[in-house]
Amino acid sequence: MTAHQTIESKAPAAAETSRAMTGAEIVVRGLVDQGVEVLFGYPGGAVLPIYDALFHEPRLQHILVRHEQGATHAAEGYARSSGKPGVVLVTSGPGATNAITGIMDALMDSIPMVVITGQVPTHLIGTDAFQEADTVGMTRSCTKHNYLVKDVRDLPQIIHEAFKIATTGRPGPVLIDIPKDVQFAKGEYYGPHEVQSTHAYAPRIKGDAARIAEAVKLISSARRPIFYTGGGVINAGPKASASLREFQALTGAPVTSTLMGLGAFPAADPAWLGMLGMHGTFEANNAMHDCDVMICVGARFDDRVTGRLDAFSPGSKKIHIDIDASSINKNVRVDLPIVGDAASVLEDLIAAWKTANLQPNKAALSDWWAQIDQWRARQCLNYRASDTVIKPQYAIQRLYELTKDKDVYITTEVGQHQMWAAQFFRFEEPNRWMTSGGLGTMGYGLPAALGVQLAHPDSLVVDIAGEASIQMCIQELSTAIQFDLPVKIFILNNEWMGMVRQWQQLLHGERYSHSYSDSLPDFVKLAEAYGAHGIRCDDPAELDGKILEMINCDKPVIFDCRVEKNENCLPMIPSGKAHNEMIMGEVEDIGNVIGEDGAGLV
Amino acid sequence: MTANVQPAPASAYDLSPSGQAEQTATFALLVDNEPGVLHRVVGLFAARGYNIESLTVAETDRNAHTSRITVVTRGTRHVLDQIEAQLNKVVNVRRVHDVTRDPNGVERELALVKVRGSGVDRVEALRIAEIFRAKPVDTTLESFVFEISGAPSKIDKFLDLMRPLGLVELSRTGVLSIERGVEGM
Ligand SMILES: Cc1ncc(C[n+]2csc(CCOP(=O)(O)OP(=O)(O)O)c2C)c(N)n1
Ligand SMILES: [Mg+2]
Numbered sequence: 001m002t003a004h005q006t007i008e009s010k011a012p013a014a015a016e017t018s019r020a021m022t023g024a025e026i027v028v029r030g031l032v033d034q035g036v037e038v039l040f041g042y043p044g045g046a047v048l049p050i051y052d053a054l055f056h057e058p059r060l061q062h063i064l065v066r067h068e069q070g071a072t073h074a075a076e077g078y079a080r081s082s083g084k085p086g087v088v089l090v091t092s093g094p095g096a097t098n099a100i101t102g103i104m105d106a107l108m109d110s111i112p113m114v115v116i117t118g119q120v121p122t123h124l125i126g127t128d129a130f131q132e133a134d135t136v137g138m139t140r141s142c143t144k145h146n147y148l149v150k151d152v153r154d155l156p157q158i159i160h161e162a163f164k165i166a167t168t169g170r171p172g173p174v175l176i177d178i179p180k181d182v183q184f185a186k187g188e189y190y191g192p193h194e195v196q197s198t199h200a201y202a203p204r205i206k207g208d209a210a211r212i213a214e215a216v217k218l219i220s221s222a223r224r225p226i227f228y229t230g231g232g233v234i235n236a237g238p239k240a241s242a243s244l245r246e247f248q249a250l251t252g253a254p255v256t257s258t259l260m261g262l263g264a265f266p267a268a269d270p271a272w273l274g275m276l277g278m279h280g281t282f283e284a285n286n287a288m289h290d291c292d293v294m295i296c297v298g299a300r301f302d303d304r305v306t307g308r309l310d311a312f313s314p315g316s317k318k319i320h321i322d323i324d325a326s327s328i329n330k331n332v333r334v335d336l337p338i339v340g341d342a343a344s345v346l347e348d349l350i351a352a353w354k355t356a357n358l359q360p361n362k363a364a365l366s367d368w369w370a371q372i373d374q375w376r377a378r379q380c381l382n383y384r385a386s387d388t389v390i391k392p393q394y395a396i397q398r399l400y401e402l403t404k405d406k407d408v409y410i411t412t413e414v415g416q417h418q419m420w421a422a423q424f425f426r427f428e429e430p431n432r433w434m435t436s437g438g439l440g441t442m443g444y445g446l447p448a449a450l451g452v453q454l455a456h457p458d459s460l461v462v463d464i465a466g467e468a469s470i471q472m473c474i475q476e477l478s479t480a481i482q483f484d485l486p487v488k489i490f491i492l493n494n495e496w497m498g499m500v501r502q503w504q505q506l507l508h509g510e511r512y513s514h515s516y517s518d519s520l521p522d523f524v525k526l527a528e529a530y531g532a533h534g535i536r537c538d539d540p541a542e543l544d545g546k547i548l549e550m551i552n553c554d555k556p557v558i559f560d561c562r563v564e565k566n567e568n569c570l571p572m573i574p575s576g577k578a579h580n581e582m583i584m585g586e587v588e589d590i591g592n593v594i595g596e597d598g599a600g601l602v
Numbered sequence: 603m604t605a606n607v608q609p610a611p612a613s614a615y616d617l618s619p620s621g622q623a624e625q626t627a628t629f630a631l632l633v634d635n636e637p638g639v640l641h642r643v644v645g646l647f648a649a650r651g652y653n654i655e656s657l658t659v660a661e662t663d664r665n666a667h668t669s670r671i672t673v674v675t676r677g678t679r680h681v682l683d684q685i686e687a688q689l690n691k692v693v694n695v696r697r698v699h700d701v702t703r704d705p706n707g708v709e710r711e712l713a714l715v716k717v718r719g720s721g722v723d724r725v726e727a728l729r730i731a732e733i734f735r736a737k738p739v740d741t742t743l744e745s746f747v748f749e750i751s752g753a754p755s756k757i758d759k760f761l762d763l764m765r766p767l768g769l770v771e772l773s774r775t776g777v778l779s780i781e782r783g784v785e786g787m
Contacts, residue, residue: 198634326690
């Protein structure tokens with residue numbers, strides 16, 4: 001039996017409420033019924049029927065990007081800042097291939113996204129037709145799930161199911177490839193509640209009660225506990241962040257987080273240790289190394305976090321809460337796995353803690369905090385200040401100070417500036433920080449900022465950028481102008497692919513092979529060419545005034561912040577080293593710190 | 603250099619491959635009978651660097667819209683657990699069963715084996731085939747094609763014996779599996 005026959009047989013009662021329409025109309029109606037308000041797209045031959053249907057649909061706002069990669073990152077920014085799925089509409093062939101980077105990015109960072117691609121008509125599939133690409137074949141490994149729609153009768157079910165799969169369990173991108181003849185064909189529309197999934201897809205939400213009871217006992221008996229939290233807490237919604245805060249208050253344990261998890265726990269809280277991992281803080285990494293009970297919530301023991309695996313937190317009992325069972329015991333063996341949604345499990349942990357009337361080991365905790373305070377006293381983020389050149393860290397600090405009282409959202413590109421942003425910008429709330437973590441995609445920040453601005457029209461949205469990364473999706477500035485999205489692009493311009501330069505300095509004998517940002521555009525003129533506002537600053541004394549000028553400008557702004565060119569991003573756990581083998585800021589001969597073996601790693 | 607570089611103790615939690623023995627495992631998958639499902643499963647193995655030693659697939663229930671895939675793979679226990687978890691994540695996969703770990707698991711394979719020879723070797727081949735309950739499905743004056751089924755290890759053994767007697771060609775189905783008892787998968 002094919003899927004459409006299932007629908008017919010299972011939803012006969014729905015026939016009254018449904019009506020016949022074209023495949024293209026079904027797509028548009030399905031999006032509306034799924035609560036979609038904004039979609040990011042780019043037209044082309046194979047999606048023209050859908051664009052035609054959009055023409056008549058005032059409830060959907062279509063944001064015309066300038067490159068399909070931009071559409072996917074914008075959808076990611078929209079999704080991550082709003083908790084709603086991001087929706088993308090692109091044409092076949094090059095439209096689909098251009099979208100792939102952002103689809104992969106969404107897969108790696110678990111971003112709910114639905115991508116609709118046009119396809120050549122069914123009878124031309126396999127003939128190397130104009131703008132034909134095997135889109136479902138190419139995207140099988142970079143989507144959570146994908147579909148090729150061969151019959152218009154399958155379309156309503158597929159659309160609703162795609163949203164369900166994208167947004168539930170571990171979120172991710174789902175792609176629907178629709179041949180042009182299917183967009184023209186007439187079929188019946190069914191609403192989200194009228195279709196039944198034929199798949200066995202049913203993610204586990206509730207954690208195992210016995211394990212939860214065991215976990216709270218383990219946590220209350222801990223002498224050196226730590227919370228290691230990740231993007232899963234953000235994905236599980238604001239309730240998860242609230243529960244994390246409540247559970248932390250009960251247990252008194254310090255909290256660190258991955259790059260993706262920033263904001264789930266407030267940076268202003270005294271229990272916050274800062275980010276962990278390769279460019280994490282000395283206190284977070286040492287506490288991870290020395291802890292006796294680790295409570296991992298919605299994080300996945302990524303190599304950027306663990307450092308040398310065989311020396312990762314050797315003495316701890318590890319509790320791992322994750323909605324994705326395949327993340328458990330993947331890189332690191334854990335003692336107490338709990339498969340479930342972070343919000344649900346945290347809530348159950350709180351309830352179990354209270355029911356069992358548990359208390360933390362106060363005496364042990366106070367020793368633990370004393371130890372942590374010693375690590376904090378190292379002031380690992382210190383850098384040499386200057387009053388002649390703008391230090392990149394200083395620029396982020398000033399940006400933070402001058403925007404912290406505003407309703408601010410931050411996106412980033414990829415490189416040193418991204419890590420400095422993670423280290424020096426402080427987040428008190430979830431969904432405020434959008435960055436490409438898993439894939440590390442240069443070019444993410446600007447389009448993501450557009451998506452954020454659409455979800456939060458009255459907020460201040462800043463893309464903290466590098467001069468190299470920003471050039472990867474700079475064309476989206478035109479989108480910003482068209483749709484009146486006053487995003488601020490704050491470029492830490494060090495004239496280098498700084499992160500590459502840093503690795504070459506550390507690992508490749510200071511041979512700076514092709515990492516200099518030559519022939520840079522004049523960013524101020526570039527801003528003006530697009531109709532945005534350009535600002536340049538190279539004097540620390542003028543920085544505050546110019547940042548305020550940027551914030552107060554009601555147009556998109558490119559801020560060309562000329563910073564120290566050779567600054568390294570520290571502290572750093574070099575690849576292949578353990579958490580307690582960090583390179584600190586005061587190192588003189590940095591070229592000799594990492595051995596030959598480290599150079600082979602990424 | 604940093605002041606706090608200390609030799610770190612090796613962790614008991616290390617999952618790096620050294621030290622763990624590899625083993626063979628057979629997974630039976632019940633999947634949606636849809637185009638692309640096999641690619642999804644095979645692609646998962648390829649993308650994550652897992653081995654496929656054998657693979658069988660066919661529609662098993664037209665009404666329930668399901669096919670069954672049996673895949674034989676090799677890896678450390680940790681890798682095998684990962685494979686199982688990753689397979690379970692594929693939206694089109696309805697059930698994953700580790701047949702090797704199931705004491706009630708039955709595994710069978712069918713092979714067609716062409717043996718060429720004359721004289722004593724030919725007689726010997728036929729005699730061994732009888733012992734293995736392999737059935738001649740074709741014969742010429744100087745060759746046999748045997749059909750043999752059974753546990754993969756039995757077929758391996760049969761092939762070992764046929765090799766010196768003139769094994770020319772071999773076609774194996776790959777492993778099929780099912781659980782003993784009344785319950786279905
Ligand atoms: C699309 C893509 N290509 C290449 C890289 C590798 N890469 C990582 S950081 C970086 C340099 C980024 O330079 P810039 O944007 O100026 O940031 P900086 O490190 O100087 O702050 C490169 C090339 C990447 N992450 N993404
Ligand atoms: Mg740079």
